[in-house]
Amino acid sequence: MRPIYTHLLAFTIVLLLASCGEQNEKKEIVEEVKVEKPFTEDWKSLGEHKESPEWFKDSKLGIYFHWGVYSVPAYSNEWYPRWMHFKDHKVYKHHLEKYGHPSEFGYHDFIPMFKAEKFNAEEWAALFHDSGAKFSGPVAEHHDGFAMWDSDITPWNVMDMGPKRDVTGEIEKAIRAKGMKLITAFHHAKNLQRATKLGEDVKISHFPNFEGMPTTSDDPKLQMLYGNMEHEKWYKEMWLGKLKEVIDKYNPDIVWFDYVLGDIPEKYRKEFAAYYLNAAAEKGKEVVIVRKQHDLPLNMSVEDLEQARKNVIGTKTWMTDATISKGSWCYTDNLGVKKSKDVLHTLIDIVSKNGVLLLNVSPKADGTIPDDQKEGLLKMGNWLKKYGEAIYGTEAWYTFGEGPTKEPDGHFENHKAFLELEYSNKDVRYTTKDYEIYAIVMGAVSPEKELLLKSFAKKNILDAPSIENVSFLGSKEKIKWSYSEEEGLRVKAPSTQVDNMATVIKITISQ
Incomplete structure (x- = not known):
């Protein structure tokens, strides 16, 4: 009889174990369903996101690039795809003379010419890193509807056409290998054709609804490029769908718009934000x-000022997006480039007001970055290697x-005035970190x-610091200095010039 009881007991144990396993599986499934994502699609919930994490505040400099099909004609600027359709515009006349009528040679006909045959992601990443950037990445899509990543949503992408390479994927791997974070910039909200009548142009749309042009084609494939689609379908599948795809494939640390x-319906903006923030939370990332x-x-979110900046200290971290060039954001044959010291001075001014600079470079269609742009970047990078302690990880002083x-005041409407600004060694900008105050003279000393830093005078500062030491970064000489409550901090420069781009005075105060 004992063997029978033994078999029955064993069978019962097996059943119990199987039942427990089944219950555990069900429990796991239930628990999976019960897991709640931290952000919901409402502004109150999304507002709980830390919009400016410490890594971003400390980064100070990022580099991105306007590079795409619009780089092929290399004429006027990155708005070539729009202006080639307007008879009274110089771009139309240029296009007519060089390529033919835009009804016969459309913007999409440039795509096979965008080969990027010399593009080297590792070389670009090394350049950006050596320029002092802490984050970098592409304009993932401009207004033109062409995706600079390997997309399954649209056939108009770099993997299926043109270069036939995943530009965003390659640059993402290369910049992360250099310890930088990834930014992806999106301009595609303007791609949708919002005109409802043939022959009409709506200024917030990139492509006009002109008769006989590829932009008004009834070809479903061309409609995906030119944004000539039913609005709700475009909002959901193209605007939002592309964002989700880039988030899923490349995990960007910054998404820039x-x-x-504001012309994208609010529900889709909320859906994007919740999707992005939840994806980041799942990976333990601050974005x-x-x-x-x-x-x-x-x-x-973080405020961005195009080709402009604040003239007061920002109470929150903010950003300026600006070009290394003097004109177009994309490469053109006659593109002028700013002096490296002017770009550096822009960065210093921005950092002194709690800002971050996003600097744009303009590669050629073949994937090379022009030497004059490289030179400007590397000169700034060399300065940052020597004196970066006065920039990275700092915050505004009083x-x-x-x-x-x-x-000047204002945003993009005053960008020409900002472009004309030129600092001199009579201008000083301040940053601070721990028990150090940095006075950065905008030029050679x-x-x-003898310099007088009037900001240290008692009438200008409520709580005058107790100064322990003054030194010039880049010089080993002991500096002569004196402090007067009435005048401020008086400093005598070293016997040899320290730097010709910007000079950093380090003031150490007591703890």
């Missing part, structure tokens, strides 16, 4: 959303600076020149 974002106008709340040069 150009203007016209950043940057917007240009009042189209996302500032408690969950005042951003002193001197005669003042920034003559040997043994």
